[in-house]
Amino acid sequence: MTATTELTSVNPAAQGQPIIRLTNVTKRFGGLTAVSDVSMEIYPGEVVALAGDNGAGKSTLIKMISGVYKPDEGHIYLADREITMASPMEARSLGIETIYQDLALCENLDATVNIFLGREPMKRMFGVFKQVDRRHMLTESKTVLDRLDITIPNLRRPIRQMSGGQRQAVAIARAVYWNAKLVIMDEPTAALGVPEQRKVHELVKTLKSQRVPVIIISHNLQDIFAVADRIIVMRRGQKVGDVMASEVDGDDLVGLMVGAGEA
Amino acid sequence: MSENTRASGQGRSVLDFVGAFWAWIFLLLLVMIFAIANPVFLSPFNLQNILANMAILTIIALGQTFVIISGGIDLSAGWVMGMVSVVAALTINTMPPGAPLWIVLTVALLIGAVAALIAGLVNGLLIARLNVPPFIATLGMFGIARGVAFLLSGGMPIPVRTEGLGRVGNGYLFYFHPTAGWSFLTPPVGLAQADMRQLMGVIPNAVIFMLILLFVAHIVLSRSRFGLHTYAVGGNKEAALRAGIPVSRTLIAVYMTSAMCAAFAGVLYGTRFTNGAANAGEALLLDSIAAVVIGGASLFGGAGSVIGTLIGALIIAVLSNGLVILNINPFWQFIAVGVVIIIAVLIDQARERLIRA
Ligand SMILES: Nc1ncnc2c1ncn2[C@@H]1O[C@H](COP(=O)(O)OP(=O)(O)OP(=O)(O)O)[C@@H](O)[C@H]1O
Ligand SMILES: [Mg+2]
Numbered sequence: 001m002t003a004t005t006e007l008t009s010v011n012p013a014a015q016g017q018p019i020i021r022l023t024n025v026t027k028r029f030g031g032l033t034a035v036s037d038v039s040m041e042i043y044p045g046e047v048v049a050l051a052g053d054n055g056a057g058k059s060t061l062i063k064m065i066s067g068v069y070k071p072d073e074g075h076i077y078l079a080d081r082e083i084t085m086a087s088p089m090e091a092r093s094l095g096i097e098t099i100y101q102d103l104a105l106c107e108n109l110d111a112t113v114n115i116f117l118g119r120e121p122m123k124r125m126f127g128v129f130k131q132v133d134r135r136h137m138l139t140e141s142k143t144v145l146d147r148l149d150i151t152i153p154n155l156r157r158p159i160r161q162m163s164g165g166q167r168q169a170v171a172i173a174r175a176v177y178w179n180a181k182l183v184i185m186d187e188p189t190a191a192l193g194v195p196e197q198r199k200v201h202e203l204v205k206t207l208k209s210q211r212v213p214v215i216i217i218s219h220n221l222q223d224i225f226a227v228a229d230r231i232i233v234m235r236r237g238q239k240v241g242d243v244m245a246s247e248v249d250g251d252d253l254v255g256l257m258v259g260a261g262e263a
Numbered sequence: 264m265s266e267n268t269r270a271s272g273q274g275r276s277v278l279d280f281v282g283a284f285w286a287w288i289f290l291l292l293l294v295m296i297f298a299i300a301n302p303v304f305l306s307p308f309n310l311q312n313i314l315a316n317m318a319i320l321t322i323i324a325l326g327q328t329f330v331i332i333s334g335g336i337d338l339s340a341g342w343v344m345g346m347v348s349v350v351a352a353l354t355i356n357t358m359p360p361g362a363p364l365w366i367v368l369t370v371a372l373l374i375g376a377v378a379a380l381i382a383g384l385v386n387g388l389l390i391a392r393l394n395v396p397p398f399i400a401t402l403g404m405f406g407i408a409r410g411v412a413f414l415l416s417g418g419m420p421i422p423v424r425t426e427g428l429g430r431v432g433n434g435y436l437f438y439f440h441p442t443a444g445w446s447f448l449t450p451p452v453g454l455a456q457a458d459m460r461q462l463m464g465v466i467p468n469a470v471i472f473m474l475i476l477l478f479v480a481h482i483v484l485s486r487s488r489f490g491l492h493t494y495a496v497g498g499n500k501e502a503a504l505r506a507g508i509p510v511s512r513t514l515i516a517v518y519m520t521s522a523m524c525a526a527f528a529g530v531l532y533g534t535r536f537t538n539g540a541a542n543a544g545e546a547l548l549l550d551s552i553a554a555v556v557i558g559g560a561s562l563f564g565g566a567g568s569v570i571g572t573l574i575g576a577l578i579i580a581v582l583s584n585g586l587v588i589l590n591i592n593p594f595w596q597f598i599a600v601g602v603v604i605i606i607a608v609l610i611d612q613a614r615e616r617l618i619r620a
Contacts (some may be wrong), residue, residue, distance in 0.1 A: 068505070089507030104505040108490075108498035108565035117495055118507035119489055131486035 018043050018183050018211050020065065020096075025074030027060050028052075034060040035073070036237040042182065045211040047204060048085055049245070050222040052234035053257050059216045061234065062184045066098035067091030070168030078181070089118065098169040099188055107160040112141040114159055114172045125204045134141060144177040145169075148206055150199075165196025172203050174213075183207055184215045189223050202227045235259055277506050285610055286557055286574045288605070290446045290581065297585035304588050308463075315433075315467035317580035319344075319528045320427050321573065322473060323547050324554040327525030329517045329574045332484070333393025333499040334564025335397030339404035340551060343382045344544030346412035347375035347529025352421040352539025355428070364427050370409055371533070376526040382408055387515030401518075407519060412541035420540040425534060432534030435464030457608045468531070472531060476524070481569040493517055497564030550579055559606045578603060 018041035028037040035057040042048055050058045057203065063069045064077060067085035075082055079093055085091045091098070094136045098104075105114050113120075116137045123133040141155060150169040159167055168188055177184045185204075189197040198221075207214050218224050225245060226232060233241035233256040241256040281288070297304040323340050327473075330337040352370040354517055358367050389400035436448065440462050443451035450462055484490040492513045495503040498527055504510050525544070533541045556562065558571025583596045 087507070088505045092507055098505070100505065104499070104502040104504075106495045106498035106502050106565070109494060113491065113495075119502070120491060122488065125486065129482070129486075130488070131482075132488055132491050 001056065016044065018077075019079060021080075022065070022074050023077075025061070025064060025071045025076065027057075027064060027069055028072050032117065032134075033069075033237050035064070038234075038239045039047050039074075040232055040239065042215060044209075044213055045208055046229045047208050047214045047216060047227050049228035049231045050217045050234065051219075051224060051231055051253060051257055054219075055236075056234040056257070057237040059186055062098065062186060062215060062217065064185055065091070066096055071206070092118070092195065093189065095180070097175030097178060097180035098184040098186070099168070099175060100186050105159050105167060105171060108158050110158055111162070111170045111173075112137040114170055115141050115144070115177055117174075117180070140177065141173070144173050148173055148203060150203075160242045163196065164191045165193070165199050168192065168196070168200055169203065172200075172207075176207065176210075180212055182213050182215070183236075184217075185221070186217045188216065189218065190218060193224055199263040213221060221253060224253070227249070232263050233257055270326065278587045283559075283614075286559065286578065286607070288572060288573070290403050290497070290578050293581050293585065297581065297588065300585075304585060309588070311464070311467055311470070313380050313513075313580050313584045314473070315469045316438040316584070317530055317576050318467075318469040318473040319544075320547050320550050320554065320579065321475055321576040322524050322528040323544065323565060324551040324572050324576050325569065326521030327478060327551045327555050327560070328560065328567055329482070329484065329493055329520045330397070331552070331562060332497045332567040333493050333517045334500065334562060335514070335516060335517070336401065336552065336562070337384060337386065337518065338398065338401040338548060339386060339408050339448070340401075340521055340525045341546075341548035342405050342408035342412060342541075343379050343522055343545035344525040344529040344532065344547065345541045346382070346415070347379050347419060347526045348532045348540040348543045349416045349541055351375040351530050351533045352379045352423045353415065355423050355425055356421070357531070358424075358425075364425065364431070367425060367428075368431065368530070368534070372526070372530045373488065375530055376523060379526035379529070382518055383519035386522070387518035390518065391511040397558045402583035408455050411543065416539060418541070420538045422538045424537070427536045428534055431455065432469055432470050432531060433535075435466055436468060437465040439465055440464045443490060469531060469535065472527075476527060476570060477573060482523075484569055489513065489516060497566075499565075550600065553604045554579055556604055559607075559609060562608075575607075 019043045023037050023039050025035060038061060064071050067088045067090050084092060106117060120131040121136045122130045125131045138155060145152060150173060152166055157171060164247050188200050204214050216227060228245045229243050231243050232239060235257060284400060303309055327337055327340060352373045354371045357365055386400050386404050389395040390397050432466060438446045438450045472567035492508050495508055496510050496513050500510060504564055533539055554575030555567060557571050560567025579600055582599050586593055586596055
């Protein structure tokens, strides 16, 4: 392999309109450019892995898509409409669901509440007082968990008492329940054992089969090759590769990530 | 039917039970010990006394419950309560002498509430918007409310002589007299002074007031969206933010709730002691935190309940009353409450380990 930037190819599955499109996006933290001039497109039903060494800017990049940060430069288009998100809630209302590296769940609350957090269904009590409709949350949670074939022994127990895989599953169920147009996962298998990693891989494939595109950040080559159609590689804030998973092997990827062949 | 409907395992249920209900068991043991040591403890008069005397503490602790669940602490609650009692006393004393009591009280409560809510709002803004740690923000307000209260009162308790005020705070819902029978809210008229001794009050007004606030707080905390958000913010602020919960607004509301409870406590104090005193709530702050913690709340936030806080307040009230009845130096109460708080935290930690194991 020669210059890394030449290692790009076109995704045959990439048809029709991209769900999301980033053009020349840059994000700086003080003097540090965490993401530099990155452009990319994600199409319906594809799983895109975002690979890169520690500090490459992967999390920062997806946080701009999920509304946590505003890009300093560049634009983000959702289905051809430019979006400027002021908050994660706005991104969620646009159908962008993110499962963060540091799981964004309330560990003291149960799975059903976590699935509905921020969008609790309400019902009237005594005709006036509005109360959280816990029964509705329970039945809906069961439905979505069953649909994803996720088993959680007791839905009323706090998340804290669940395994890492179960928590990850709850986070994914939350994304699915709200009809995500795009699901972003930051290191979803980092803290998991092998069987639980498999479960997450299956869930990603389930999402794909429902034509929901997934961006998955991972250090783990096994993860990447198990689920990804396409791989975007970041290094020091820049996009240095955009390749089909079927056309590269692990060594190629590591080379891109650490910049071998340059220097 | 899916596996998601299956009940949890029964394995650790006994330990779980003891862990979850130790405070109830402890309360029961205390009651039994005091009852055996001196049967007077269980007399209806004494039991009503315990409940009436714990009302002010319980009301402060209710506000503290919201704050602690949200992951904070309100050190200013005691002095805000004192400030309200002073403001209320001054307000009542400026009212025309013939004004109906309920109007006098409503106006006092409204003006006291405004004073408290300003303090609560400032606490909330400092903590939610300026990211001042709750300990520091409310410690600042501790000093401010204390200073304002003493400045307004001139350093002395302000007596209130409004007719009938004391009967609101110290009176009963019903009165019973062997010859005159039952009466509602006021003792039977025309009783001779000698007959008064046989008069018995049933259900103190202060207890009614406490129960109403307990009920409202319980419903709000366990059923409302605000209550759920309070737990979420205390459990994981970042997750709450990303889920789209209005974290700042929730925190501000939490500190204003605590201030409002302090206002209720301050006005109740005024009606029980017929004065306003800057230091009315000085001793109650630690006890209020103790009640919440004994009730199963975590100082790290995310856990706690109104029922738990009620049990915590009951334990403190029963301890102090029982020690007096047994003629033990009441200063032992401080030690006893201190020990119980430490036990509460240790049990909580042990449970955590058990659950995670
Ligand atoms: N909020 C922030 N403030 C300042 N610097 C930041 C912030 N977030 C990230 N950075 C910096 O930006 C760079 C990119 O960080 P980012 O978290 O995006 O990397 P990453 O690719 O996700 O790394 P990892 O694989 O370790 O999760 C790093 O140098 C990081 O220190
Ligand atoms: Mg990261």
